[in-house]
Amino acid sequence: MAIRSNTIAFTFDPAIPRITAHDIHVWLHAEIRILEQKVQMIQIDCIKRQVYVKVTDKNYILSIINGTGGHGEYKHHTGEISPVEIAVAGMGYKKIRVANLPPEVLDDTLRATLAPFGQVLNIQNEMWARAYRYPVVNGVRQINVMLAQHIPSHLVIAGELVLIS
Numbered sequence: 001m002a003i004r005s006n007t008i009a010f011t012f013d014p015a016i017p018r019i020t021a022h023d024i025h026v027w028l029h030a031e032i033r034i035l036e037q038k039v040q041m042i043q044i045d046c047i048k049r050q051v052y053v054k055v056t057d058k059n060y061i062l063s064i065i066n067g068t069g070g071h072g073e074y075k076h077h078t079g080e081i082s083p084v085e086i087a088v089a090g091m092g093y094k095k096i097r098v099a100n101l102p103p104e105v106l107d108d109t110l111r112a113t114l115a116p117f118g119q120v121l122n123i124q125n126e127m128w129a130r131a132y133r134y135p136v137v138n139g140v141r142q143i144n145v146m147l148a149q150h151i152p153s154h155l156v157i158a159g160e161l162v163l164i165s
Helices: 021-032 058-068 107-117
Strands: 007-012 039-045 050-055 071-075 081-088 092-099 118-127 137-147 154-157 160-164
Touching: 007 058, 021 039, 021 050, 021 071, 058 081, 107 118, 107 137, 107 154
Parallel strands: none
Antiparallel strands: 007 050, 007 081, 039 050, 071 081, 092 137, 092 160, 118 137, 154 160
């Protein structure tokens, strides 16, 4: 299981014009002041308007978040200033899917098992599409959760090994 505990996410406003990779690197160095020797990887997700920076240790992430207060600003070439949210990657509101869970397992059991990872907001059963003969529940449950910590990709729920995606 890959853990994002050493990754920080910079979320840019989706309404702003796209920022080049070069400009992001310059911004990270000049404004956020991330030390080159602490950076292991930088990934840019253009669709989500997020930049993920994997660093050498978690304490460095906390120092960045504390130093910025969890917020930054990006100044465009036009002079426009856009807000940037800064947080530990993978936390916050997430929609996860649980597969291989027997239908007899109640939502309350699922809610109790996931409680240590965050607040479960709601649980819904996925359905087979109308294109199939039987448009019934397909055994996968979608769960909206406000994460407090990362959820592993495999969990044992009611004695069954289930997949989390």
